[in-house]
Amino acid sequence: MTDIRLIEPNEAAVLATIDASARAEPWAAVVFDGLLAKPTTSALVAAEAGQPAAYVLVRSSGLEAEILMIATASAARRRGLGRALFEALVAQLKTAGTKELLLEVAADNDAALALYKAQGCVTVGRRTNYYPRGNGAIDALLLRLVLS
Numbered sequence: 404m405t406d407i408r409l410i411e412p413n414e415a416a417v418l419a420t421i422d423a424s425a426r427a428e429p430w431a432a433v434v435f436d437g438l439l440a441k442p443t444t445s446a447l448v449a450a451e452a453g454q455p456a457a458y459v460l461v462r463s464s465g466l467e468a469e470i471l472m473i474a475t476a477s478a479a480r481r482r483g484l485g486r487a488l489f490e491a492l493v494a495q496l497k498t499a500g501t502k503e504l505l506l507e508v509a510a511d512n513d514a515a516l517a518l519y520k521a522q523g524c525v526t527v528g529r530r531t532n533y534y535p536r537g538n539g540a541i542d543a544l545l546l547r548l549v550l551s
């Protein structure tokens with residue numbers, strides 16, 4: 404069973420543990436700690452059988468919010484956790500009166516792009532050669548979801 408809850412400001416280690424099992428270049432707990440200390444930043448965590456397995460980190464400034472990261476532990480992928488977190492976040496933002504959700508994604512990140520597009524996100528911009536990749540770089544796409 405999937406359980407989604409708001410992360411407490413002192414739970415940076417929970418996010419760092421998930422990140423370490425989700426991404427090739429994970430952020431350290433100190434990075435999450437700094438982000439969670441900001442009043443504008445919050446995170447939702449999804450747990451399976453009591454085990455935290457995915458998170459979404461968001462910065463919100465009233466009318467606009469931005470996903471800073473969403474990640475699911477490699478072993479827990481394709482079980483709907485990313486989708487469940489995204490939907491929970493959208494519901495939370497709508498309740499708070501947020502009008503639009505923005506996010507940046509590497510143009511070659513097929514999994515994330517499929518998730519976002521399925522949720523109704525639309526590409527509204529492109530940043531050329533934004534993310535380093537080997538000897539080169541890949542574009543970033545800017546996506547937007549209108550919430551109201």
Ligand SMILES: CC(C)(COP(=O)(O)OP(=O)(O)OC[C@H]1O[C@@H](n2cnc3c(N)ncnc32)[C@H](O)[C@@H]1OP(=O)(O)O)[C@@H](O)C(=O)NCCC(=O)NCCS
Pocket residue numbers: 425426457472473474475476479480481482483484485486487507508509512513514515517518519521
């Ligand atoms: C993107 C990510 C968060 C998706 O998490 P997830 O929990 O596996 O996603 P879900 O199981 O909820 O998938 C929801 C939908 O997204 C799409 N999707 C997810 N993974 C996909 C993949 N590997 N290939 C194609 N589509 C994919 C599908 O449409 C999927 O629905 P379906 O399973 O019914 O077909 C996960 O792949 C991840 O952590 N990637 C590394 C971190 C990252 O790149 N984050 C995004 C930064 S912008």
